[in-house]
Amino acid sequence: MSREMGRDDFIISARSVFLNKGNRQKFSLLTLIIISILILSLEYFKSGPVNQIRMITKDVIIKSSYVASIPFKSISKTYSTVINHFNMYEEYEKLKKVEIKKQNLMLENNFFKEENQRLKKLINEKNLYNDEFYITKVLLDQKSPYLRSLLINKGFKHGIKLGAAVRSDSFFIGKIVDSNYFTSRILLISDLNSKIPVIIEPGSISAILSGTGNNELGEIEYLPENNKIKEGSIVYTSGSDGVISSGIPVGKIILENNLIKVDYFTDFTQINFVKVYYKK
């Protein structure tokens, strides 16, 4: 008897939870749950009108999220400005030393560039990749254990395609993985799912650079067994995937407890503008 009462009680509760629209509620819980399951199942359609509606929705939400995040950004910007003022003298002393080194390196770099062009001409090598790029603004950045990505202000309306390489200054930071009409998502090389073919110099050792979900260090995979990689070696993109051009610097090798890791050249938390490269 009491068991029946309990069951009835439970059914009444369930009915009232799912179907009753409470005070000031316009939708019942059941309706909204069904709608969310329907939207979730539409994720399987990657093309056609469903995809177009999804892209427009994403564009609208990303743009409005950017506007809403402006106050938060200005607060963190003010904070970092204050911190920078405190560190100014120390930075100035460091930069004085760097400047002298930089001038020497620039002269050396110019020499190597000219030599490289001369040698390329000699062997009739054509540049397969285009150096054209768009400079775009970063709208939002996402850091979570599952996702390291940036949302940018240009989409496939501007010619941005999936797989396009993205740089911050001269350094490779990731590639386009999602392109809407007016916005795109960059998957950073630090993301867990990021796998980039790279080449390690000196030695021209090919490998795969994997993200770890951590913004500071990446991992090198599929190395030859008897490799002679030293600390401080530079990691460049190899271009062997046919999408990302070769020779873009990514980071430098550091050895940590006999593990080979990559210290990225870019601080992913400080990116405001990026260059999106595309193939001709």
Next chain:
Amino acid sequence: MSIINKSYSKFLAIFPVIILFISVLSNSKYNFIYDENFLSLKISYLIVFFWSLKRPEYFGYGFIFLAGILNDVIQNNPLGISSFEYLLICVLTAFVRRRIILQNLIYDWVFFLISILIVGSINYIILVYIFNIPIVYNGLLLGLFATFLIYPVLAKILSWIDNIVQIRINDKKKQ
């Protein structure tokens, strides 16, 4: 003057929703690295749980659904998964509201743990087994546990905000 009063009352009535939307938009700010583990606090779970348990009348399910969609776009999750999770929390809290007469912090805290474990498991199953999105199990579990730990503190702050809102609303009604 009455227009200002009216809009002020409306603002107070939607204040919990504003907090939820702020938490969703600034989601990336609640991530911390502890001992090489990434802790991602699910503040939005906490807010949905708290307000739908205490004051469901000021927390429209439609807004919760919208906040979920917003979260999915920002986090690059499959669209609809966060809405589903948030609404599931609402279902659980609605059950508790109907079953428990007297609420206290400890009951709420324990029930919050049960709710986020259920929702976290569903999140993991949908992402990993249906959409084949690899997620770090330890990270998810640590994040949920950290969210559970901060519940009493945030619940106190939210109760304090709720009291202020209620006092203002009552004052307006008396006028």
